[in-house]
Amino acid sequence: MGIDRRKFFKVSGLTALGLAGGSVSKVFSRETPYGDSVQTRTWGTEPPKGPLTAQRWAMVIDLRKCHEQPDCNDCVAACHSTHNVPDWGNPKDEVKWIWKESFEHAFHDQEHPYQQESLKYLPALVLCNHCDNPPCVRVCPTGATWKRDKDGIVMMDWHRCIGCRYCVVACPYGSRSFNWRDPRPKIQKIEPDFPTRSRGVVEKCTFCEERLARGMLPACVEACKYGAMHFGDLEDADSNVRKLLSERYTIRRKPGLGTNPEVYYIV
């Protein structure tokens, strides 16, 4: 089943997972006010085997759905607890992989003072864009961050990073965090399956490559109950993300810089 299965996964994240697993999981669907369906899935006894693969992973975030759930923080919580992200409680030392930013900040160059109220205060989920032309990778003097050839994920090696923070300076989206102090005491509950970091290195979202390798979707996507996050293969014309991109009006952050962000937003 190897090839078929992998190809199947490429088609789409959630739906494929649910169906391919068969006995593994159940899919629930419901209609949303926007006419598209939301699927949630529960794991059965064992997760599907074999990695999820793609030629170019990408994410589509539906901000309207986030906006309907102003108190929802599930994706952020899921990501941060899965990845041992410390909680410093102050903006100076803060480490974060995914978070809610105001529309005005997230789309700095696309807002105007008379914008519809909903948009103005729209919390936009932001994370590393896994840029196709990532400036952070270009500037790193040690190769501690690099773009993976097989699927475009921008990776981090916390053991090689010298903590020069050049990548933090070069990222136009503020997606990278530096460990100003030892993060371990500030991790609420250490997740043994994932490494903790030491002080003095940079970290960021990795599109959950460790979960993809075990056949699981990114933690944030999995945690989202409202179908606001879609993850799939950009190179596959039939994938969920390609479908959304061809049907919806989507924007990217700072497109003029030529970084080619691979996180798209439906507004």
Next chain:
Amino acid sequence: MLEKAFVGDKKYWAWVISLMAVIGVATLFYLRQYSEGLGVTGLGRDVTWGFYIAQFTFLVGVAASAVMVVLPYYLHDYKAFAKITILGEFLAISAVTMCMTFIFVDMGQPFRIVNVFLYPSPTSMMFWDTVSLSGYMVLNIIISHVTLGAEKQGMAPPKWIKPVIILSIPWAVSIHTVTAFLYAGLGARPFWMTAILAPRFLASAFAAGPALLILFCLILRKVTKFDAGREPVQTLAKIVTYAMAVNVFFVLMEVFTAVYSGIPEHLEHFKFMFLGLEGSSMMAPWMWVSSILAVVSLILLLNPKARRNESWLVMACIAVFLSLWIDKGMALIVTGFVPSVLGAVPTYVPTVTELMISLGIYALGLLMVTVLYKIALSVRGQWETKRIIESQRSPVKAGS
């Protein structure tokens, strides 16, 4: 030659020991930073580079400015610089050492710095900066060692050193150009993304460096038998004048482009720097001081009468140095982060730890300058000072 550093009078030792004391205290502060992490600095998520990197940038300029004495002397055979060329080269060696130390203390994982050599990454400007700075250091050590050694034996330096010296000239330009490229190629930071950044760096370096060298020459004349002479000091003063004028011109061009185009992402940084942004005006007073000092120094330098008067010249040199230090050693780096990439206006104030560590690195640089200058002047038999006579008298005084 190093043995010359270990003999000196009381004043010399008092100076050396006080510098070492400062370095010692700074080391304690560094140990604290090393064990707790860079969180003990004022840096944070939004302002990720600050005082350390700014000092590094400023000092690369001081290092590069040695070319302003090397070039006239070796390329144009300008004999008046014969006596001070070695001072320029030793200043460069000390400045590069400070640069490297500032980079070291800014690293989150300083002992992994070897990774830059283990995994060379030619797309990174930081890699090239490391290459060009270390190369410059090696060149200057070779050149000063060989020429001073020859001078000690009363011989002409060997012929092969000439091409090495010639090579050091474009190399000096390269270190500051590549340092500007660290900043100038980042789409994320519009404040630095200007083609004039490297030329501006060079202009300010060729003003601040020679200004410092003038001050050193005059201090040496006061405390030792060494006298650089009037002509080289006046020639250096002219170099400072031209470079400072060009630097101010470049800065005004930057201001024009930002203000006239009115593009917010360029303009906001200048607003922050000179007026303050969203209530954050910490940089503005400094920038005004820097601007006033720049104007004052230019008025003094452009006026031949004032320039030829050494006490006015000293004032002008101090003004140039301070003005450019504020501009490059404080404003240039931090302003690149305000506003942040997300449009926030963060505040950054260096902490005592940061300032003490920086002070220690400057003390280290001064210690190197002292020791190296002592070696150079001792070789020429010009170190023995008026002070020796004083120090010979002082025990009598102490006893009485």
